Amino acid sequence: MKMSDSSDEEQDVNYVLFKDRPDWKDIRPIEQDDDDEIVAIHYTDKFKDVHNYLRALLKKGEKSERALELTRVAASENPANYTVWQFRRDILKTLNKDLHEELDYIEKFILKQSKNYQVWHHRKLLVDWLKDPSKENYFTTLILNKDAKNYHAWQHRQWYMKTFQVFDGELDYVDSLLNDDVRNNSAWNQRYFVINNTTGFTEEVLKREIDYTLSKIKEVVENESAWNYLRGLLLHDKEGLSKNKTVTNFCEELYSSNSQSPFVLSLIVDMCCEQVQEGSGDSIYTLERALQLCSDLELKYDKIRANYWKHMADTIKRKASGENVEEEPTTS
Incomplete structure (x- = not known):
């Protein structure tokens, strides 16, 4: 070497x-x-x-x-x-050097070494010493224009936004990134971060974000990033996974149209699991439906995780029988 x-x-x-x-x-x-x-x-x-x-x-x-x-x-x-x-x-x-000059120096350095932790850490400390994040939106955007998923740029952006409470215009920026690439998981993550640190997931915000996310899923159904974001939103819905009519109707329409997306089917499985645990007798989200979907995912639509779906089916059966079973991690 x-x-x-x-x-x-x-x-x-x-x-x-x-x-x-x-x-x-x-x-x-x-x-x-x-x-x-x-x-x-x-x-x-x-x-x-x-x-x-x-x-x-x-x-x-x-x-x-x-x-x-x-x-x-x-x-x-x-x-x-x-x-x-x-x-x-x-x-x-x-x-007692001029730290603004040092910011200019490290900016040029990062433009050549944008995936190096130490150079980003150096810039973070300079901004913290100066208590001035005024150049950071421009700079991180410059980096993200070259690589919209640069982890270090996103970490830095989240740090100064939360530290100095500068979130103005960020949702519009995220929206522009998702319009360019709806699969950009970093942009979806940033969207959640901004809302979580500003308005919070109020009932009004939740409705807006669910509508927004479903519109993006319609563009590309096989988009795991959007489905993960949707699941994150539903965690803030006091009614639970299976009682938000906007989401359940959307999923049922996809299912009725013979959608074979594992993201659709796995969300319906979780809805079934929730209803089975609550003992909702008149629900369409039944034990039988959950077991059938687990079998479909295991044998046809998500074979790479066949063992997981076997395990999930066993877990749902045990919950239905009243056993105390720990919650399973999200499948998306």
Whole structure:
């Protein structure tokens, strides 16, 4: 393995190793102690040089302009090195550096390393120190325009929104993402996050969101993300899974149209399970129907989880007989 041959500085033919810089002659570099030479990593000269000097400054505890420059080069060589970023933050504080300039620096870095935890963590701490999230909507949107499912960008977006209570326009943004890709699970998750942290799932909001979700399911029935969101909504319905007429009518219409979607069938199974447990004698969600659907899912429509559906059928039968059975996890 070779570390590293892709940094910006390495492309600069004028780059000078620290050991050859006159203003670093007072520092004695500390070599890395590699005990196992059998599988030794092939570091570039530049990588070894910068980290040798980094170890020396860490030991010395020096926090200076040249130390800050050293961390910049070290971070470009290995952006995942927590120690480098922590040392850089210590230097920034000691020198009382302009953190807005540091935000600009890390923005450029993240644009090249958008799936690196440490660079996002660095930005998070800068925003927290500044108590200023004003640039974060633009920046995370910029990243998500390139990759709408970037986990780190979404985590950062949720963090600053909840921390600073800045949710304005977010549902519209999420809606635009779902219009682009209705299967975007990250966008569905963000929708739930925003509502949960703003209005909450009031009766009015619940009705609106159920209508919205069903309209998206109509576009693509085999969309697990939308079905999962629907299940999450129904957890907030005080009537339960099987008594929301809008949802039950929707599912029954799909079922009557010979839909073979395991997401439709599994939701109906859970509705049956709820009604069986409550002992609703006049319900269409009966034990017999639940067992038939479990068999259909096991043998035809969801074979990959055949053992699960066998287990589910056994669980529903035991609930019907009055046994105290722990609730099963959602099947979606």
